[in-house]
Amino acid sequence: MRGSYLDYSMSVIVSRALPDVRDGLKPVHRRVLYGMHELGLQAGKPHKKSARVVGEVLGKFHPHGDTAVYDSLVRLVQDFSLRYPLIDGQGNFGSIDGDSPAAMRYTEVRMKQIAGEMLKDLDKETVDFALNFDDSLEEPTVLPSSIPNLLVNGASGIAVGMATNIPPQNLREVVDGMIALIGNPELEVSDLMKFVIAPDFPTAGIIYGYEGVRQAYLTGRGKVVIRARALIEVTQKNGRESIVVTELPYQVNKVRLIEKIVELVHDKKIEGIADIRDESDRDGMRLVIELKRDAVAKVVLNNLYKHTPMQDTFGVIMLALVDGVPRILNLKEMMQYYIKHRNEIVLRRTRFDLAAAERRAHILEGLKICLDNLDEVITTIRESPDANTAQDRLMERFALSEIQAKAILEMRLQRLTGMERQKIDAEYKETLATIDELRLILQSPERQMEIIRTELLKVKEVYGDERRTEIVPQEGDFSIEDMIAQEDVVITVTHDGFIKRFPVSGYRRQARGGKGVTGAQAKHDDFIEHMFVASTHNYILFFTNTGRCYWLKVYEIPEAGRAARGRALANIMELHPDEKIKAYINIRNFDEPGYIIMATADGIVKKTALEEFSRPRRNGIAAITIDEGDALLDARLTDGDHQVILAKSSGLVVRFPEVQVRPMGRTAMGVKGITLDRGEKCIAMVTTKRTDTALLAVTDNGFGKRSRVEDYRLTKRGARGVITLKAHEKIGSLVGLLDVNDDDDLILITTHGIVNRQHVSDIRITGRNTSGVKLIRLMAGDTISALARVPKSDEETDSDVLLEDPDGQMPLSFE
Numbered sequence: 001m002r003g004s005y006l007d008y009s010m011s012v013i014v015s016r017a018l019p020d021v022r023d024g025l026k027p028v029h030r031r032v033l034y035g036m037h038e039l040g041l042q043a044g045k046p047h048k049k050s051a052r053v054v055g056e057v058l059g060k061f062h063p064h065g066d067t068a069v070y071d072s073l074v075r076l077v078q079d080f081s082l083r084y085p086l087i088d089g090q091g092n093f094g095s096i097d098g099d100s101p102a103a104m105r106y107t108e109v110r111m112k113q114i115a116g117e118m119l120k121d122l123d124k125e126t127v128d129f130a131l132n133f134d135d136s137l138e139e140p141t142v143l144p145s146s147i148p149n150l151l152v153n154g155a156s157g158i159a160v161g162m163a164t165n166i167p168p169q170n171l172r173e174v175v176d177g178m179i180a181l182i183g184n185p186e187l188e189v190s191d192l193m194k195f196v197i198a199p200d201f202p203t204a205g206i207i208y209g210y211e212g213v214r215q216a217y218l219t220g221r222g223k224v225v226i227r228a229r230a231l232i233e234v235t236q237k238n239g240r241e242s243i244v245v246t247e248l249p250y251q252v253n254k255v256r257l258i259e260k261i262v263e264l265v266h267d268k269k270i271e272g273i274a275d276i277r278d279e280s281d282r283d284g285m286r287l288v289i290e291l292k293r294d295a296v297a298k299v300v301l302n303n304l305y306k307h308t309p310m311q312d313t314f315g316v317i318m319l320a321l322v323d324g325v326p327r328i329l330n331l332k333e334m335m336q337y338y339i340k341h342r343n344e345i346v347l348r349r350t351r352f353d354l355a356a357a358e359r360r361a362h363i364l365e366g367l368k369i370c371l372d373n374l375d376e377v378i379t380t381i382r383e384s385p386d387a388n389t390a391q392d393r394l395m396e397r398f399a400l401s402e403i404q405a406k407a408i409l410e411m412r413l414q415r416l417t418g419m420e421r422q423k424i425d426a427e428y429k430e431t432l433a434t435i436d437e438l439r440l441i442l443q444s445p446e447r448q449m450e451i452i453r454t455e456l457l458k459v460k461e462v463y464g465d466e467r468r469t470e471i472v473p474q475e476g477d478f479s480i481e482d483m484i485a486q487e488d489v490v491i492t493v494t495h496d497g498f499i500k501r502f503p504v505s506g507y508r509r510q511a512r513g514g515k516g517v518t519g520a521q522a523k524h525d526d527f528i529e530h531m532f533v534a535s536t537h538n539y540i541l542f543f544t545n546t547g548r549c550y551w552l553k554v555y556e557i558p559e560a561g562r563a564a565r566g567r568a569l570a571n572i573m574e575l576h577p578d579e580k581i582k583a584y585i586n587i588r589n590f591d592e593p594g595y596i597i598m599a600t601a602d603g604i605v606k607k608t609a610l611e612e613f614s615r616p617r618r619n620g621i622a623a624i625t626i627d628e629g630d631a632l633l634d635a636r637l638t639d640g641d642h643q644v645i646l647a648k649s650s651g652l653v654v655r656f657p658e659v660q661v662r663p664m665g666r667t668a669m670g671v672k673g674i675t676l677d678r679g680e681k682c683i684a685m686v687t688t689k690r691t692d693t694a695l696l697a698v699t700d701n702g703f704g705k706r707s708r709v710e711d712y713r714l715t716k717r718g719a720r721g722v723i724t725l726k727a728h729e730k731i732g733s734l735v736g737l738l739d740v741n742d743d744d745d746l747i748l749i750t751t752h753g754i755v756n757r758q759h760v761s762d763i764r765i766t767g768r769n770t771s772g773v774k775l776i777r778l779m780a781g782d783t784i785s786a787l788a789r790v791p792k793s794d795e796e797t798d799s800d801v802l803l804e805d806p807d808g809q810m811p812l813s814f815e
Contacts, residue, residue: 009160014324016064017159019166021320021327021334022341023118023143024150026157028072031061033086034140036111037119047090047108054104061132061139070104077109081251082153083168083202084463086115096203096285098253114463117146124352126345144345147459148174148338150320154199162326164319167199167216167224167250172464174335175456181335182449189218189332196331197471199224199314201250204468208311213471216316220328226250228310229470232297235290240274241297243304245287249312254278254287260308261289269307271571272300272558294500294558294567342452347442354438357431359403364428366404367411371421373398377408490790491540491557492531492566492749493581500566501557504533504790531749531788534586541613543583543598544575545631549623551616574619583635590614595638595663598623599646599673599685602630605717606670607661610637625669636687645686645695645712646674647737652721653695653712658687660717672718684737694765696740697725698748698775700783701732705772706740706765726771736787748776749786757790 019026025033035057041048054069062069075081077089080096091107094100101107121144129138154168177195181187198213205226207213216222229247234240248254258278264270272295279286289304291297305311319328322337329337370377380397384390391405400408414420441447489501534540534554542550550573558567569575585596587610594610606624613621626632636642642658654674661671674682686695691710698704705725712722727733740746742761749755756776763773776784 013159013162013326014321017157018162018164018319018321018326019150019155019157020142021150021322021329021337023145024148024153024155024320025118025143025145026072026155028057028062028064028069029076030143031057031139032069032073032076033111033115033118033143035061036087036109036115037122041110043088043111043113043116045110047088047110050089050091050104050107050109053109060137063133066104070101073104073109074101080202083200084114084147084152084171086112086118086153088112096248096253097255114147117459117463118143118149120144120146121345121349124349126348126352142341145341146345146455147171147463148178148335150338151196151334155320159326162319163317165315165317166320167314167316168201169196170200170465170467172460173197173200173467175460175464177331178335178339178456179453181332182339182453185336187332189330192331192335193217197467199316199469200467201226201469203250203252204247204470205229205249206247206470206472208472210471212313212316216318217331220316220318220330220333222316224314224316226312226314226469227305228252230301230304230310232301240293241291241295243289243291243297243301245289245310246285248285249309250314252309252312254280254285257309258287261304264307270300270303272296294560294564296555296558299556339452342455343448346448346451350438350441354435354442357434357438361428361431361435362401363404363407364424364431366400366407367415367424368428369398369400369404370408370411371416371424374416381409486535486537488533488535489554489559490531490533490747491554491584493569494565497569497575497580498566499557499569499572500560500564501536501554502560502562531747531755531786532584532586533788533790535588537588539587539589541585541587541596541635542569542573542581543585543623543632543635544579544620545582546576546579547598547622547624547626547632548576548579548620549613549616550575550620551613576620582632585635585637587637593639595640595658596623596635597638597642597644597658597661597685597687598635598670599633599644599682600624600626600630600670601633601681601683602627603646603648603672603674603676603682604630604670605644605646605661605673605685606668607638607658607663608666608668609663612666622667625667627669633682634685636685638687639689642687642689643709643714644673644717645688645709645737645739646682646721647684647686647697647724647734648674648676648680648721649683649727649733649735650677650680651697651723651725651727651734653724653737654715654717654719654721655709655712656715656717656719675718675720677720683734686737686739688739690739693739693741695724696738696746696760696763697734697772698736698738698784698787699725699727699732699772700735701730702748702774702776702778702784703731703772704763704775705770706760706763707768708765709739711768723769726769728771731771732783735784738787738789740789745790746775747788747790748784749788750776750778750782751785752779752782754779754782760789 015027036053039056050070050073053073054066057069058066073087074093076087077085077093079085087109089107089109092102093107122140126144128141130141132139150166151169151174152171154166156165173196177192180195181192198207206229208225208227212223212225226249228245228249231244233242233244235242258276261276265273272292273289274292275290277288279288291300318334319326380393381390384393387409391409394400394405394408488504490504491501493499536555538554540552540554542552552573560566569581590611595607596610597605597607599605624632638658640658643655644658645653645655647653688709694706694708696704696706707724725734740760744760745757746760747755747757
């Protein structure tokens with residue numbers, strides 16, 4: 001068993017699965033090309049049925065089954081399998097979709113011109129021949145291969161206990177590298193990588209990360225990450241975004257890729273895809289992935305890279321047979337062995353040509369002797385009774401060899417003319433010069449290398465082309481942030497839990513008292529409850545009324561138009577059925593020291609270190625323990641030295657130092673922050689370090705006022721508070737409190753979905769004990785539901801014109 005298996009494994013390794021380092025071919029591919037050569041199927045000749053070629057190879061050289069031979073022949077035709085296909089096929093030879101080729105009785109083949117370079121000088125004893133399987137014929141053990149086939153077309157195969165997976169390279173780059181190595185054999189692999197930059201796959205694609213390429217070239221092993229080339233297009237008809245894939249990673253099946261994407265969409269592992277269409281044709285690949293209106297194209301694309309073969313890893317194992325022994329080679333070694341092979345070809349070809357030239361010179365010498373003694377030669381031949389006697393007499397009389405004597409006897413009479421005699425003399429001189437040149441080549445390694453160099457340059461000129469695979473020298477996976485522009489966006493959340501993001505610049509500023517513009521189309525029983533501004537690269541911590549915290553990236557929030565409702569939070573975060581978002585914190589990173597201070601509707605406050613929220617779970621984490629009947633009101637980020645301001649619906653406010661609240665764990669309940677009377681609720685919390693800022697109080701009927709923070713005396717935590725606004729029936733109850741300055745803008749949101757943006761500087765500062773001024777004209781039944789502070793923009797002016805839409809249903813603004 002041991003002996004038999006070792007014999008079998010060695011046969012697989014040497015005679016089936018691994019390529020030879022010299023011509024880059026496995027035995028079956030070598031036999032296919034040689035069989036076609038014997039059939040006369042060179043480039044420019046008529047095609048012949050593939051079955052004819054398979055029969056030739058099967059019957060003479062490769063008795064392993066017609067399927068094995070035909071499959072190997074098909075691969076040599078496919079332009080998506082080989083970087084430089086060697087066979088020209090007519091008919092169906094399969095596709096990148098994984099379609100099977102037609103049966104060999106239907107397809108036709110002939111060799112491409114580049115395949116002729118593989119067999120060039122085969123008839124000049126440049127390679128060794130061996131007996132075939134039944135010792136009836138001879139076949140070459142290796143091809144002369146004037147192109148570096150192993151490097152430019154690569155190879156893959158699984159033997160016993162070992163495997164090879166050599167990526168294809170660009171012919172121009174490989175030739176440039178070899179010429180550099182011929183000029184300076186001391187070059188290191190790192191020097192050669194300046195010429196051979198990276199693999200060049202027939203299906204193009206994009207190589208991400210250079211470390212795998214570098215390791216592969218240095219050691220013979222490495223992992224090359226390849227990504228599909230995808231573009232984001234906007235459909236003119238409906239304005240939706242689509243991801244268009246035009247190039248796939250090497251050896252990725254397009255149909256299976258589509259099936260994988262459909263499966264992921266069905267399992268809801270990838271969201272935002274509405275449709276997928278294959279629009280590929282003879283002009284190239286075009287796979288269109290149409291997205292939903294609220295989908296973020298770059299996020300979907302990165303999910304496709306992560307979960308589908310649109311990103312694939314090519315595991316490089318540069319293993320080949322060297323003198324019949326499998327070895328893992330680096331880039332320089334592969335080049336050296338090829339150059340050594342070509343040197344051997346040049347030497348054997350030169351010896352063959354030299355022997356032929358010497359034979360011809362020998363014959364020409366005899367012809368010259370004949371011409372110099374023409375009359376005597378003719379007499380000798382005429383007096384001889386037969387050809388053998390004439391040959392013997394010529395050899396004896398003029399000291400000729402048998403070959404020379406035969407050449408004289410076979411010479412045509414026209415060669416006796418004066419012109420023909422001159423031709424013989426010229427040919428003789430030329431042949432002697434050729435002999436001298438060939439002998440010089442055999443004696444000079446420098447001349448041999450120059451010949452190899454010249455032939456490589458000619459191959460490069462004839463067959464070289466531009467690189468197809470793009471190289472992006474970045475290691476590892478791309479962060480989604482690397483492909484998303486950093487910009488400020490407005491995040492809105494409705495009472496029913498719909499969320500969206502929209503650029504801040506989309507809301508134009510109006511003068512105080514303006515009517516506003518539509519911010520979202522809400523249902524009659526829904527309204528915008530939260531609005532805040534954040535960068536697309538930031539984290540958002542969402543705090544719910546039940547005291548739980550959820551963690552989200554801003555770019556993961558779907559972008560929608562100003563008048564759109566957005567997407568349900570339940571589809572983005574795993575909220576519990578009874579949970580609603582009540583507060584947020586905008587975080588760049590969790591490394592900076594800080595605290596999150598929270599307040600509830602019952603006036604409870606609590607402080608927790610920011611670092612405790614840096615490890616979120618998809619289903620949320622506990623932020624504060626809340627009693628039954630109470631709910632989280634707000635949460636703010638502080639540095640431990642802020643002042644906390646709490647406001648009640650009755651218009652009273654308490655201000656106390658944050659240090660009065662000690663840090664607690666995430667599951668703690670907190671301590672009393674403000675004392676509430678019967679029917680009162682805590683409606684807002686402000687944290688600030690500045691005393692020169694102002695507090696902006698807003699009522700549900702659209703009234704507001706600004707008062708300086710220093711007007712509110714510091715008290716102890718748990719006090720009843722001081723008056724900030726005289727609340728009565730006309731102005732309504734206090735609904736919000738913000739710390740603002742003259743460089744801020746105020747955004748007001750009503751329950752009808754109207755958004756109003758105005759300068760805070762337009763609202764004058766008054767004392768605490770006043771009613772304020774009207775900030776917005778409200779329609780009947782409409783009230784203020786939320787307010788937000790945003791940075792002032794200098795690009796817009798108060799004179800922007802407000803126009804009605806064509807249906808006259810909602811106000812629109814044009815900037």
